[in-house]
Amino acid sequence: MAADAAEGACPGCGVFSGRVHQRVRQSVKDIPVGGDLLELVVVKPRFLCAEGACPRRTFTQTTDQLPARARCTTRLREAVVAAVLDSGRATAEAANAHGLAWGTVNAAILGHTMVLPEVDKVPVRALGIDEHRFATAKWFKHPDTAVWCRVEPWMSTFVDADTGHVLGVVDGRSSRNVTAWLAGRSEAWLDRLEVVAIDPSATFRTAIRKVLPTVDISVDHFHLVKLGNQMLTEVRQRVVREVLGRRGRKQDAVWAHRMLLL
Template identity: 30%
Template sequence: MPDATFTRPDLTTFARLDDLGLEVTGQLLEPDRAVLACRVVERDDWCRRCGCQGVPRDTVIRELAHEPFGWRPTTLMVTVRRYRCAECSHVWRQDTSKAAEPRAKLSRAGLRWALVGIVCQHLSMARVAEGLAVSWNTANDAVLAEGRRVLIDDPTRLEGVRVLGVDEHAWRHTRKGDKFVTVIIDLTPVREGTGPARLLDMVEGRSKKAFKDWLADRDQAWREGIEVVAMDGFSGFKTATTEELPDAVSVMDPFHVVRLGGEALDECRRRVQQELHGHRGRKGDPLYSARRTLHTGADLLTDRQHERVESLFARPEHVEVQCTWGIYQRMIYAYRAPDRTAGRAEMASVIEALSSGVPARLVELRKLGRTLARRVCDVLAYFDRPRTSNGPSEAINGRLEHLRGLALGFRNLTHYIARALLEAGGFRPRLHRHL
């Protein structure tokens, strides 16, 4: 910047203390931290009890962790003057509420930096605590309290929800205690093309009651506004939706429908493997070697994979696997069809074909047919409602898995739910507006 005009350095502005009502009076730079001596700008010398003007009595030092600069922890040593009223002898100190909450150990700027680091930059709580030079518990308590105040407890957070997604999530992998929670997702932005899905809430347990109770706690007007609920094949979510949201349409998302077909294919392949060879699949067994190829869509197979499939099904003893594979490929084609009407017709044809006339030997297809026939309306509803699936819910599940790994696991479900809402609650576009 050869033509830039530089002004006299202002450490108060550089450290962003103007909005905190503080002014820098000195600095101390050490290898592992920076300390800024500050004073409160406002005098605040009028008695809060009788209104008379007080006289200076003494000063106290309040220490606050501030946002770091260059990842060097910054501490504010705030000199707070105390006054004494000559009329009523009341003693008070200067108001520092602009700088920090009462009895808080983090300045408001430091708290904002920590919340942005957790929500937007996906930092671990340990990294945030290190940047602020405070203990993990201090950082965790402050971030969760502030996040709940400005984000999680926002009364407008549930407004505008029209499409819900519900799924299960394993929040811990231990033998003791219930490890599953029910996850409720807002899929409205995905359907409308305005943004990504966002986490609305997490409920302890994986059952019809967990989801039903959560819906029952919402007001009637909100429930009447829900148009679609996307879910997996768990019948408990379906029953809860029918009872609490009678006007909403249930949609069984493509991922879980195709997975049912894939599971039927795997079960058939393993059964035929055992019947032919008397053992599980081993290296060199044709069915075992082709297990991944069989799960690939027919339109994505390479020439080499085509040859492997043709060679596999050229053997008469593999005809049951071939029949199951054909149904699985038809299910994939139904969802990939460029014309949704044609895709719906194909899926309806598959369900009808599996409903009757399936040979007794094809036990996997008979089981699949019963499942699809029971949820036929939910399966076909997807084709009438574009951009409505539980795929975004699975994506949020993946982000929560990353959060749990980043924190090296959670033991407290309440803390996990709060951190999950901050991580996947869709607060990024709104965070700086709140703060």
């Protein structure tokens, strides 16, 4: 099979050309038909660039379904992404079912999940804000003062609390960065917010109140459960010391069944 287009745009300079240098055959995987794997043989023209000053002399035709250097069609990539993300199938199982390598499917999933949405077009009722440490602390010597400085690799993540989808990521965990991200949203988007869930952080609360003075603020369920479990553990330990006069041991029933309280 071959594409209908008789010319293509050079990826180096953008000039269209219809001069064919040669035709190449490429085998690509496509979506299964009737349960059987399908492999297409595509005849692609290699064009000569019409721009004399362009350093790229030739280029191969591309289409929406068959981008440059692709080994499978776009619709097959979309099918395996949907199989993993929407149907909950394992990456290896989806790759085997569609006749693809694990790395190809994993790259398609990463390419889909790493793209953040256009936030102002996503209707959000409940916003979640949390901090994440994505690496260990780093030390560097300041070039002017020769003083060693510590860098904390923190980032603040914004998610749709109803769906769990990531809406944005900013560097650091300061009130200024969170305020700047919220201030960048449209007024209509901010008006739709009903509640913002955060950890017990005064920094996040200050940032939210600057931009959203009337929205409800709640503590996310993870930190609520964590604080509740910590309190139950402290009470259990205190009662054991008061009753037994010592700390709990593994043969004590209250210690052996401690997880029932959590």
